[in-house]
Amino acid sequence: MLSGVRKQVHDVIDFHCHPPGWRRTRTAYWRAPSPRDYLRYLRRAGLRGAALLAHDGLHRATPDSNDDLAAFAAEHPDRFFGFGTVYAPHPHAAAEARRCLTDLGLRGIKLHPWLQGVPMHHAGLDAVLAVVAELRGIVLVHDGTPPYATAGQIAAAARRHPTLPVVLGHGGLHDTWREALALTATTPNLYLCLCGTPPYAARTIVRQAPPEKVLFGTDAGLAPGPAQEYAVARVREISDWGVADADRVRILSANPARLLGIDPLPPITAEEAGDHDH
Numbered sequence: 001m002l003s004g005v006r007k008q009v010h011d012v013i014d015f016h017c018h019p020p021g022w023r024r025t026r027t028a029y030w031r032a033p034s035p036r037d038y039l040r041y042l043r044r045a046g047l048r049g050a051a052l053l054a055h056d057g058l059h060r061a062t063p064d065s066n067d068d069l070a071a072f073a074a075e076h077p078d079r080f081f082g083f084g085t086v087y088a089p090h091p092h093a094a095a096e097a098r099r100c101l102t103d104l105g106l107r108g109i110k111l112h113p114w115l116q117g118v119p120m121h122h123a124g125l126d127a128v129l130a131v132v133a134e135l136r137g138i139v140l141v142h143d144g145t146p147p148y149a150t151a152g153q154i155a156a157a158a159r160r161h162p163t164l165p166v167v168l169g170h171g172g173l174h175d176t177w178r179e180a181l182a183l184t185a186t187t188p189n190l191y192l193c194l195c196g197t198p199p200y201a202a203r204t205i206v207r208q209a210p211p212e213k214v215l216f217g218t219d220a221g222l223a224p225g226p227a228q229e230y231a232v233a234r235v236r237e238i239s240d241w242g243v244a245d246a247d248r249v250r251i252l253s254a255n256p257a258r259l260l261g262i263d264p265l266p267p268i269t270a271e272e273a274g275d276h277d278h
């Protein structure tokens with residue numbers, strides 16, 4: 001079913017995924033996928049790697065939510081790139097960000113100003129952003145839901161930390177995508193991930209944004225089960241964007257690899273994913 005998609009999308013690194021919210025779902029209605037299940041999902045969707053962003057931690061940013069995420073990502077360290085989270089007003093937030101990027105081997109920090117109730121100008125946030133910049137990590141911020149998490153608020157934080165790559169996690173969604181596009185073009189360290197961005201906006205963004213500043217993501221991991229039709233549908237959409245082939249390779253593969261500081265990833269093999277049926 002997906003063979004055509006695999007051919008179209010090259011070596012895709014999905015820059016916006018979530019591991020299963022396993023602390024919250026362990027006793028809930030669906031069985032959380034294992035790291036191997038998740039790798040199999042990536043393989044079947046034609047993906048090669050995934051930025052795995054905090055999930056449980058967005059609701060309750062505790063160190064053990066970061067421990068869980070790091071343990072999940074460490075099962076397939078060449079494929080999963082973990083992003084922890086912190087609650088910026090907490091006095092230990094910067095220290096926890098440092099622990100994430102050093103002891104836990106995570107690649108960055110995900111922030112969700114709206115769910116976490118922390119505006120991008122909160123005094124505690126600059127110490128966190130400074131630590132991530134110092135350790136050459138990445139900050140990905142949920143965006144597109146005013147009044148918190150507008151592209152303008154996030155771009156202002158990015159400008160205070162010009163060496164820190166800051167990613168708009170949703171390309172502005174419906175409400176702020178024009179602002180997201182304009183600010184990505186004018187803020188050197190601001191990037192834009194197309195994830196949940198409405199297709200009409202995504203088409204304009206890929207035509208007008210600097211091609212080296214655009215990433216692609218699916219929000220995979222939020223739906224029950226690892227083989228998520230929603231995420232697969234997002235992968236399919238890529239071919240409808242009408243973007244030149246060279247730019248598509250940048251968005252799907254070269255840009256995420258450059259930000260993560262990795263070489264292009266080889267395909268996930270059936271053996272690696274324990275995928276004996278496909």
Ligand SMILES: [Zn+2]
Nearest residue numbers: 016018053219
């Ligand atoms: Zn998300």
